[in-house]
Amino acid sequence: MRFILVFIILIVQLYADKDSYNRGEMLFFANGCSGCHGPSAEGSSTYPRLANKKQVYLKKKLIDFRAGKAQSVSQQMMSQFAKKLSDKNIEDLSYFLSHHKKVKYEDINDDVLGGVGS
Numbered sequence: 001m002r003f004i005l006v007f008i009i010l011i012v013q014l015y016a017d018k019d020s021y022n023r024g025e026m027l028f029f030a031n032g033c034s035g036c037h038g039p040s041a042e043g044s045s046t047y048p049r050l051a052n053k054k055q056v057y058l059k060k061k062l063i064d065f066r067a068g069k070a071q072s073v074s075q076q077m078m079s080q081f082a083k084k085l086s087d088k089n090i091e092d093l094s095y096f097l098s099h100h101k102k103v104k105y106e107d108i109n110d111d112v113l114g115g116v117g118s
């Protein structure tokens with residue numbers, strides 16, 4: 001009996017995660033995030049990669065940006081976009097980005113952060 005319960009919970013959780021991924025993907029494009037961070041959240045020389053960074057990190061960043069915490073002009077710019085996001089939006093976006101499927105680690109050019117905000 002307990003096994004069946006655990007099984008059901010696992011299935012429900014799996015579907016919930018899938019929904020979160022899809023909602024996050026939709027939000028990423030609908031809010032113009034892709035315009036700066038790239039269609040695969042891969043980043044560029046000016047904007048940081050977001051794909052496959054840790055969920056807790058992305059979530060904290062977005063919550064801080066939304067609260068207006070910014071130490072540079074580029075962070076202020078980011079704040080404008082984060083202000084529009086609800087808690088649920090941040091949850092879905094950070095889930096989607098941290099589980100991003102389109103970018104492989106080998107493809108990532110991650111020397112961008114050093115150049116950003118400095």
Ligand code: HEC
Nearest residue numbers: 031032033036047048058061062074075078081093116117
């Ligand atoms: C106008 C360009 C622009 C748009 C649009 C934009 N961002 Fe950003 N974003 C930036 C820049 C620039 C930074 C780097 C800020 C800094 O200096 O730390 C950044 C940083 C971030 C970070 C922190 C990344 C890290 O590794 O520190 C996250 C998370 C993020 N953006 C998510 C989003 C999301 C989600 C959206 C859409 C709602 C979005 N961004 C839209 C320009 C943009």
